[in-house]
Amino acid sequence: MAQNNYKNQPYDSVNPSYKQKRGKLKGADEYVEGIRSGNRAILSMAITVVESSRESHQKIAREIIRQCLPFSGNSVRIGITGVPGVGKSTFIEAIGKKLIEDEKKLAVLTVDPSSTLTKGSILGDKTRMPLLSTNENAFIRPSPTSGSLGGVARKTRETIILCEAAGYDAIFIETVGVGQSETTVKSMVDLFLLLMLAGAGDELQGIKRGIMEMADILAINKADGENIQQAKQAKLEYENGLSLLPPTPSGRRATVHICSALRDTGISEIRKEMNQYIEDTKKSGYFDANRENQAAYWLHQTVEDQLKQQFYNHPEIKKVLTVKEAEVKKGTVSPFAAAQELLRLAQTNPNH
Amino acid sequence: MAQNNYKNQPYDSVNPSYKQKRGKLKGADEYVEGIRSGNRAILSMAITVVESSRESHQKIAREIIRQCLPFSGNSVRIGITGVPGVGKSTFIEAIGKKLIEDEKKLAVLTVDPSSTLTKGSILGDKTRMPLLSTNENAFIRPSPTSGSLGGVARKTRETIILCEAAGYDAIFIETVGVGQSETTVKSMVDLFLLLMLAGAGDELQGIKRGIMEMADILAINKADGENIQQAKQAKLEYENGLSLLPPTPSGRRATVHICSALRDTGISEIRKEMNQYIEDTKKSGYFDANRENQAAYWLHQTVEDQLKQQFYNHPEIKKVLTVKEAEVKKGTVSPFAAAQELLRLAQTNPNH
Numbered sequence: 195m196a197q198n199n200y201k202n203q204p205y206d207s208v209n210p211s212y213k214q215k216r217g218k219l220k221g222a223d224e225y226v227e228g229i230r231s232g233n234r235a236i237l238s239m240a241i242t243v244v245e246s247s248r249e250s251h252q253k254i255a256r257e258i259i260r261q262c263l264p265f266s267g268n269s270v271r272i273g274i275t276g277v278p279g280v281g282k283s284t285f286i287e288a289i290g291k292k293l294i295e296d297e298k299k300l301a302v303l304t305v306d307p308s309s310t311l312t313k314g315s316i317l318g319d320k321t322r323m324p325l326l327s328t329n330e331n332a333f334i335r336p337s338p339t340s341g342s343l344g345g346v347a348r349k350t351r352e353t354i355i356l357c358e359a360a361g362y363d364a365i366f367i368e369t370v371g372v373g374q375s376e377t378t379v380k381s382m383v384d385l386f387l388l389l390m391l392a393g394a395g396d397e398l399q400g401i402k403r404g405i406m407e408m409a410d411i412l413a414i415n416k417a418d419g420e421n422i423q424q425a426k427q428a429k430l431e432y433e434n435g436l437s438l439l440p441p442t443p444s445g446r447r448a449t450v451h452i453c454s455a456l457r458d459t460g461i462s463e464i465r466k467e468m469n470q471y472i473e474d475t476k477k478s479g480y481f482d483a484n485r486e487n488q489a490a491y492w493l494h495q496t497v498e499d500q501l502k503q504q505f506y507n508h509p510e511i512k513k514v515l516t517v518k519e520a521e522v523k524k525g526t527v528s529p530f531a532a533a534q535e536l537l538r539l540a541q542t543n544p545n546h
Numbered sequence: 547m548a549q550n551n552y553k554n555q556p557y558d559s560v561n562p563s564y565k566q567k568r569g570k571l572k573g574a575d576e577y578v579e580g581i582r583s584g585n586r587a588i589l590s591m592a593i594t595v596v597e598s599s600r601e602s603h604q605k606i607a608r609e610i611i612r613q614c615l616p617f618s619g620n621s622v623r624i625g626i627t628g629v630p631g632v633g634k635s636t637f638i639e640a641i642g643k644k645l646i647e648d649e650k651k652l653a654v655l656t657v658d659p660s661s662t663l664t665k666g667s668i669l670g671d672k673t674r675m676p677l678l679s680t681n682e683n684a685f686i687r688p689s690p691t692s693g694s695l696g697g698v699a700r701k702t703r704e705t706i707i708l709c710e711a712a713g714y715d716a717i718f719i720e721t722v723g724v725g726q727s728e729t730t731v732k733s734m735v736d737l738f739l740l741l742m743l744a745g746a747g748d749e750l751q752g753i754k755r756g757i758m759e760m761a762d763i764l765a766i767n768k769a770d771g772e773n774i775q776q777a778k779q780a781k782l783e784y785e786n787g788l789s790l791l792p793p794t795p796s797g798r799r800a801t802v803h804i805c806s807a808l809r810d811t812g813i814s815e816i817r818k819e820m821n822q823y824i825e826d827t828k829k830s831g832y833f834d835a836n837r838e839n840q841a842a843y844w845l846h847q848t849v850e851d852q853l854k855q856q857f858y859n860h861p862e863i864k865k866v867l868t869v870k871e872a873e874v875k876k877g878t879v880s881p882f883a884a885a886q887e888l889l890r891l892a893q894t895n896p897n898h
Contacts, residue, residue: 256883256886259880259882259883260879260880260883263877263878263879263880266877267877348882351881351882352880352882355880404756486875489874489875489877489881490871490874490875490881491881492874492881492882492885493870493871493874493881493884493885493888495881496881496882496885496886497857497885497888497889498850498853498854500885500889501850501853501854501857501889502850502853505849505853518845519842519845522841522842522844522845523838523841523842525615525618525619525841526615527615528611528612528615528704528707529703529841529842529843529844529845529847529848530608530611530700530703530704530844530848531608531611531612532845533844533845533848533849533852534608534848536845536849537849537852537853
């Protein structure tokens with residue numbers, strides 16, 4: 195088993211049966227066929243193609259996605275976030291186990307814009323989710339290891355499409371690290387779950403308010419042993435805090451739960467609440483409306499990211515940008531005049 | 547008196563002495579000379595030129611700003627926000643009066659992205675700040691009445707430069723309406739002041755948490771008569787809430803004050819705190835660093851706004867955008883594929 199998480203390894207080291215096929219699996223059709231048949235090795239290879247920045251790969255990737263698109267959209271997409279040490283992996287293992295027991299297929303994707311620096315998360319993912327990483331109905335895929343947050347987001351969203359076409363019922367999108375990536379994840383999921391700890395009176399610290407406002411479900415983890423009382427207290431405090439906030443755009447108030455992923459307490463209740471959330475939002479029409487808005491958002495986001503990238507990668511701009519920035523900071527040129535100058539420069543030399 | 551706030555009126559209706567000059571005041575030099583001499587009518591005309599979207603005006607505007615830039619930067623820029631009904635005008639009148647008594651010159655600019663819809667704020671500004679609007683050391687200028695928030699922001703920032711060149715010591719930038727414009731105002735001021743009311747137990751409602759986190763100084767207004775106790779209580783609660791937040795980027799913790807702009811109580815203390823804030827941040831180096839970062843921010847912001855504008859105003863894009871959006875929402879095309887298509891379309895037809 196453990197056929198996942200090998201994106202940086204040569205394909206044939208993963209699954210010997212693909213050794214002879216190596217070099218042959220080139221057409222998008224073959225990828226799509228493999229994905230649709232539930233072959234995790236091919237799914238993983240297809241994701242690698244999607245993540246590649248080589249133009250030849252990108253061309254195949256576009257075709258793979260085009261063909262997968264009609265089979266996508268049928269999963270429940272759940273974002274899971276929380277500060278390091280909150281027990282995200284253990285939580286995902288615990289709730290994932292229940293999904294698999296109910297014969298659901300689960301894909302876990304991570305979004306980590308900092309992974310460019312850390313690397314090595316491949317081994318990490320295997321170690322930290324031993325159960326899921328050896329179960330054939332689970333698929334774990336670490337974050338693309340390069341690119342801007344925008345790039346990582348695009349790749350993750352396209353990976354969702356592939357996983358859905360492969361028949362995964364639930365897709366967990368886990369943020370690693372705190373702060374930047376939550377908004378991005380929020381914009382690609384149906385439900386956003388925030389994991390927390392019951393601290394010593396500092397319930398509101400560490401977590402940016404904005405993130406709490408984004409959450410559809412809050413779960414206070416590690417509510418076991420001596421922590422139970424504190425967790426119950428924290429639950430009340432969070433419920434209080436949330437009652438002061440306006441309801442989330444779904445029209446549904448966020449709920450607070452306590453659990454111990456390690457001891458498997460409270461996990462079933464959270465899963466039940468997740469299902470209830472999906473049921474309620476599907477009934478109200480929010481579920482579909484949200485997905486439509488997300489799609490439109492990503493259309494605009496991609497356009498705008500690309501426009502910026504083209505501009506900042508323009509050789510003429512690269513040459514003068516820091517000089518202009520320095521002038522603007524010194525106050526010798528107004529930011530607006532400098533911007534006009536740069537825009538003219540990029541437009542009169544469009545050959546890049 | 548009351549020579550300000552006449553941007554939609556013909557120039558000669560404002561100050562008869564400019565009647566004969568009408569049509570002559572065309573060169574940037576003349577504007578700059580008038581601005582530098584402290585002529586409020588010419589300052590106001592120059593701002594109108596800056597706000598104009600006509601290319602001929604824009605050309606003069608750029609030159610005016612270029613010439614004013616060396617004389618800019620010497621004011622203290624203060625952002626003032628708060629929900630409607632909190633008493634922003636009365637507060638600005640009360641604190642403005644003290645500035646003027648100390649022989650300071652004060653400019654009040656408003657940022658109101660919604661003013662496109664409401665118009666009519668011209669009369670409004672005169673009525674709501676009777677003292678300042680008739681004082682020769684005060685200059686009140688309503689928000690540009692058209693354009694996107696980005697456009698309004700650019701115009702406001704350029705207006706700041708003109709006001710500084712005209713010798714104004716303090717520039718208040720007041721947000722009208724809540725929600726969108728605070729971040730924009732925050733990015734152009736040295737100090738951000740949030741006005742609040744002591745409600746009935748709902749201290750935290752109405753104001754987005756994010757806005758509270760942006761504030762350098764919080765003032766609870768209308769602390770008079772029966773409200774005093776409630777205001778004092780609210781002060782404690784806000785101080786409590788703020789103690790849970792990380793310090794602002796200035797390294798200084800936000801302070802909470804109570805005042806009654808109407809009765810002129812607490813206003814001097816707030817002014818003192820403002821001065822202290824400026825002194826502290828100048829000493830720590832944050833004041834200058836913040837302004838430099840703001841300038842660089844506006845350089846990038848302008849570039850990115852313009853890139854978007856050019857794209858979305860492209861005739862080919864205008865033709866197909868809604869169709870593509872609909873396809874993406876329906877899920878027949880991936881947002882990324884649609885984006886690529888649109889970008890190609892804009893690039894292969896650059897004649898716009």
